[in-house]
Amino acid sequence: MSFRPGWLLTLFVAVFLTVFISLGIWQLNRAEQKAQLQASIDSGQQVELLPSGAVPRLYQHYQLTGQLDGDHLWLLDNRTHQGQAGYEVWAPLLTDDGWYLASAGWVAASARREQLPHLELPEIRRPWLAQSRPLSQAVVLAETELEHQWPQVVQAIDPVVMAEQLHKAEPLGLLQLSPGQAGVGPVIWTPIVMTVERHRGYAVQWFAMAVALLLMYLYAGRRLAKTVKHSRHEEDLE
Secondary structure, three states, X not given: OOOOOOHHHHHHHHHHHHHXXXXXXXXXXXXXXXXXXXXXXXXXXXXXXXXXXXXXXXXXXXXXXXEEOOOOOEEEEEEEEOOEEEEEEEEEEEEOOEEEEEEEEEEEOOOOOOOOOOOOOOOOOEEEEEEEEOOOOOOOOOOOOOOOOOOEEEOOOOHHHHHHHHOOOOOOOEEEEOOOOOOOOOOOOOOOOOOHHXXXXXXXXXXXXXXXXXXXXXXXXXXXXXXXXXXXXXXXXX
């Protein structure tokens, strides 16, 4: 059976076949990473006591004693909840041997951008429930302009810069205060955005596209070979 796909079609298929297979493998690797992340999150569901000054283990749930600094608040801009624009409130959580950068959840934005929402956080030393969270790699829409008035609207969370503003050492970690506590709004952070199953589903799609491309290549090669053979046969008859 003759097969003449031509060099141009072969080059095209080789490039895109490599791309599709690479993307499929990448999605499988991402699925494996998400599976490990989910296992880490599941292992941290039990609440542990976080000693003062300790560095939290990522995704672990903790109980700790400290005091929120309501005089120094950062409002992380461009955060939505149920389709409504707002901010994620970040505050220093002070302990005896250091401090943590804590998210107190979401708050709705005012109708006028220049009017910041009114915030009331309990500024007493008390027990808190929280989960350790990583620093987000969200896209920054604009450079953060740090001011001397509080609260401050920021476009990204930068623990180093925030520590400099407070004239303190860097925070021991980032915490998500658990909902239902005084002063804590709706929690909009989720540890996993895309599930393992979705990554695997995307991998199957990329591999399916690679198979489809290969089948079309084989079909086109045979068709072109038949066309060339038919043309030569007609030339011989003439």
